[in-house]
Amino acid sequence: MLIAATLAILVVMMMAIIRGFIGPTLYDRILAVNMFGTKTVLLISLLGFVMGRPEFLDIAIVYALINFISIIGVLHFSDSAAFGNDPHDTGSTKKES
C-alpha cells in the first residue's frame, strides 16, 4: 500500500512538472511549484516508511516550511512594484531589456 501511494505521488509530481513547463501564466507555474512542494513532503514521509527509517521526518517538516516560505517569496516578488501595475512603482531599478 505504501508503495502504491508512493507511485501515485510520483505520477502527480510528474503532472505538476508538466504544468510548470507549459505555463502559460506565471501563476500556473507558482501553483505547480506549490503543488510539487506539498507532494515532495508526502513523498519524503512515505519514503521514510518504505525504507524503514521513519525517524527522518524532520526533513519533511523542513520541506513544508521552505515550500511555504518560497511561495510567499514568489508572491511577494511577483506582487511587488517591479512587476504589476502598482501605484507604488519604485521603478528606477527596473530596466526591461
Added chain:
Amino acid sequence: MDIVVNMSSGLCLLLGSFLCLSGGIGIIRFPDFYTRMHAVGVTDTLGAGMILIGLMLQNPDSLVIIKLLMILVMTIFISPVASHALAKAAFRNDLVPLSDRNEHKGGTESSNP
C-alpha cells in the same frame, strides 16, 4: 485490533492517493488558472491529510506521530493560505477568470505575459 488499524491505514492511504491523483489530473486538464487552482487547492489538503493519517496509523512510535501531526497541522494551515494568497495575487494582477462570457481559452489574458 491490529488488522483493523492496518486496514484503516491502507484505506486512508488509498483515499489520499486517489485524491492526489485527481488533483494532478485537474492541474493538467482544467482550462484556466483559477479552475486548476481549485483542483489543486481542494484535493491537496484532504489528500495530504489522508496520507499522513494513514502513515500515523502505521507507526506506534510517539515521536514519529508527533512529527507527522506537525506536518499535518502545517499542511492544513499553509496550503489554503498559500492558495488564497496566490489567487489574490493573480486576481490583483488582472488575470481574468474564465467565465461564460469570455469563451476563449483562459489563463492567457495576463498583463504580464
Added chain:
Amino acid sequence: MILGLYNYWVVVVLMMIGLYIVIAHGNLIKKIVGLTIFQTAVFIFYISMAKVDGATAPVLAEGISQYSNPLPHVLILTAIVVGIATVALGLALAVRINEAYGSIEEESIQNQDNQEC
C-alpha cells in the same frame, strides 16, 4: 554493464546541460542558474557514489548493520555551502552590473565596453 552505470550517465547529461547554459547563454542570471545545475549534478554524482545496495542512511540505530558511506555526504554538505556562497556573490555582481550598465546581457555589456576603449 549498462545498468551498473546508468546513474552516473544521467548525472553526466545533467552536467552537460548545466555547463551548456553557463557557456552559451548570454543572460547573467541564467548563467548562474546553469552554474547551480552544474554544481548540483556534481553533488548528485558524489551522493550516488556513496550509496550501497541494501544499506540505509548513516545514522546509527539498533538492528542495522549496513550503512551508506558517510564521507561523500560530508563533502557535499560543504560543497553545497560553497555553492550557495558563490551563487549569492554572483547574483550580487549581476545586480551591480545591471545598475552600472543597465543590462544583464553579455553582448550588450561587451558592446558598451568596446565603445569605451
Added chain:
Amino acid sequence: MRDLFAVVMMLGIFGLLSASFFVVMDAVDVAFTEASVGAGISTLLMLTAVTLTGRLEDGERHRPMWALVVVFITGGLLIYGTLDMPYFGSADAPIHQHVAPRYIHDSMQETGLPNIVTSVLASYRGFDTFGEVVVIFTAGMGVLALLTMGSRTGIHRVMADSIFYLMHEQHLILRILTKILIPFILLFALYVQFHGDFGPGGGFQAGVIFAAAIILYAMVFGLSTARRVINRTFFKLLSAIGVLLYGGVGVVSLLNGGNFLDYNVLADDPVAGQHLGILLIEFGVGCTVASVMVIIFFNFSGRREFP
C-alpha cells in the same frame, strides 16, 4: 524559456527533486541542506535578483557552436571516465573499503554521536567545516562590500512606510498565519540545531531555517519593519562571532595542549570533550550561517526597496 521568473521556478522544482533524490540515496543530511538551500534560500535570492535586473531575457543571441563542442568533450570524457568505475551501489567499491569503515564502526566510541555524518563533519573533518563557515562568511562580506547602501533619506522612509501599509492592507490572512508560524519555525530551528547529533540536521541547516524565518517576517511585514526589529550591525558582528566561536574552540584546544580543533582535550573525558566541542562549533556554524543569510537577503532587497 525567456521569462527568468519561470526559470527560477523551475530551478526551485529542480532543487526539490534533487533533494528527494538525496533522500532515496540515503543522504538525509544532504537532503536537508539541499531542501533548505537549493529550494529555499537560493530560489529567494534569485527571485530578488530577477526583480532587480528585469524579468525578460533578451533572446537575440546566437548560440556559439564551440560551446556545444566543449560541452560534448566534457561529457564524453566523463562517460569515458565512468566506464571503469565500480558499479552503482556495489558494496565492494574502494570507497566503501578504505577510509569509511572506521567512521561507521568506531565513530560511536570515539565521538559518542549516533549520526555519523555529524561526527565526521564536525570532528574528523572539522577543519573542512571551518573552511565552509569561512566561505559563507566571505560571501557575506563580499555581498556587503558590493551591495551596502548609504543611510536612507527622508523620501525613502516615506516610500518604505507606504510599502509597509501596502503589505498590511493586502495580506491580512498571510500576516496572521506568519505570526503564528514564526515562533514555531524558530523553535524548530533550535531543535534542528541541537538534534543534529542524533538525526539529520546541525548548525548549517538550523542557521538556514532561522534565517528563513526572519526573511519570511521581512517579506510579509516589509523590510523597514523588519529593520526596526533587527539591527543590521548586530548581524554583521554576529557572523564574525560565529567564525570566532568556531576558531576559538580550536584555539582553546591548542592552549590545552592538543592540536587545532582537537576536542578530546576540552574536557577530562575525551567523549565528553568531543560532545562539548561539537556542540560549540555547531552553534558557531549556526550563528554565522543565519546572520550571513539575513545579511545577504537584506542587502539584496534593500537595493530593491530603496534604490
Added chain:
Amino acid sequence: MLIQLPALAVILPLLSAPLCLFLRRSLLAWLFTVIASGLTMLVSITLLQQVMASGTIVYEMGGWSAPWGIEYRIDKLNAYVLLIVSSISTVVLLAAHTSIEKEIPQDRHTLFYVLYLLSLAGLIGVVITGDAFNVFVFLEISSLAAYSLIALGEDRRALWAAYQYLIMGTIGATFILIGIGLMYQMTGTLNMDDLSRRLPEVAQTRTVFAAYAFIIVGVCLKVALFPLHRWLPNAYAYAPSVVTAVLAATSTKVAVYLLIRFTFSIFGISFSFTTVPLQTIFVILGLLGIFAASTTAIFQKNVKHLFAYSSVAQIGYMIVGFSIGTTTGLMATLLHLFNHALMKSALFLALGAVMYRIGSAQLSQFQGLGRQMPFTMAAIVAGGLSLIGVPLTVGFVSKWYLVLAALENGWWPVAVLVLLGSLLALVYVWRIVEAAYFNEPPAGRGAVEEAPLGFLIPVWVLVTANIYFGMDTRLSVQVAQAAAQSLFGVSP
C-alpha cells in the same frame, strides 16, 4: 608552541579576518592587518627553516590521524610557496593604506581588509594542506574573496571582470571537484599522501585518466594558461591597485603550485609524463602563451592591461619549465614562481603609485613621467628589466635555468623560443620607457608630484629584493633546488 606552527600559519589570518570586522577606523584595521600578515610571514619563515633543517612536517588537524582526518604535510615545496605568498602579501599591504584611500569609498575600508585577510588565508590554506578536498574548500575561500576584491575597483568594468572571473573560477573549481570525486571513487581516500600510494595500483583505468584530465583543466583555468586566460587581463586591469599587485603575485602562483603538486606528488611522475601526453601539450601551450600574450601586450594602450598580458606570458615560461620534466626544469619553474611574484608585485604597485597621482594607467598619460616621478618610474624600469631577463635581476636567474634545462634535455628549439620571447618583452617594456623618458608631458596635465612614501617604501623594498636575489642567488636557488629534488625523489 613550535609544533603548532603549521596550524598557526592558517588560523592567524583566518581568525584575524572576523576580528578585523570589529575595527571601525581604517587606520586601525590597516595596522591590524599588517600585523596579522607579518606574523604569518614570520611563521612561514620559521616553517621553511624547520623544513630545510629537519625535513617534512606533519600536523594532524583535530588530532585525527591521516586518512581519516585532515593532515597538514609541509615539505620544502609548500614551505617555499608559503613564504612567497605571505611575504609578498605583507609587503604589498604596506602600501594599502595610502592606495585605497583614493580608490575605495571610506565605508568599505574595513571590509576591504577583511576580504584581503580572507584571500590570504585561503591561499595559504591551499598551499599548506595535505588533503585534496581541503584544497577545494580553501581555493573557494580565496577565490570568493578575490572576486569581491576585484569588484571593489572604481571602474564599472571591474564588476564585469569580476563576474567573468567568478564564472570561470567556479567552473574551474567544479572541474577540480569532479576530478577529486573520480579519484576518490577509485582509491577511497582524500589524503594526498595516501592517494599517491594508492593511485599507482589503478593508474591504468580510464577513470583515473579522466580524473587527471579534469583536475588539470580545472587548475589550468585558475592558472590562466594560454587558451584559458581570458578572464585574467580585465580582472587585473580594473581591480584596485593593491589587489592587482597581490593577486598577480600570489593567486596564479598558488595555482601553479597546485599543478605541480597534483602532477608530481599525487599522480606521480611516471603517470603524468608517460601515460598522458602532457609534456607535448604543455610545451606547446606554454610557448604559444608566451608569444600570443607578449604580442598582445605590445599593442595595449593601458599599462595595467599590458602587464596583465605579460603575466599570462610569464605563466607560459613556468609551464614550459615544468613540462620539461627534469629537476632543472622544475627548479626553473619554482625560481620563476618566486621571481615573477617579486617583479610583478613591484610593477603593479608602482603602477598603483602612478594611478594615485595621475588617476589613470593609460600609456599616453605616462609621457614625461620619468622626470616628474623619478623614483616610481625607476622602479618600473627596474621591474621591466627584470621582466626581460637582464643579468643582475631575478628575471635573468630563472630564464638562465630555464634555458639550461631545455638544453640539458636537448630541446634547443625551446631554448631559442624562450629567448625570442624575451625580445618581445623588451619591446613592450621599451614602450613604457620611451613614453616616460623621451616624451614631453602632455599638455593639460598639471605638475605631478612624486608618489607618497607609503608607496615608495614597499615598491623599493620589492625592487631591492629583485636586484638582491638577482645577484645573490644562493638562497632562492638552494631552496628551489631542494624542493625540486624532493619532488623527484632525489635525496639532496
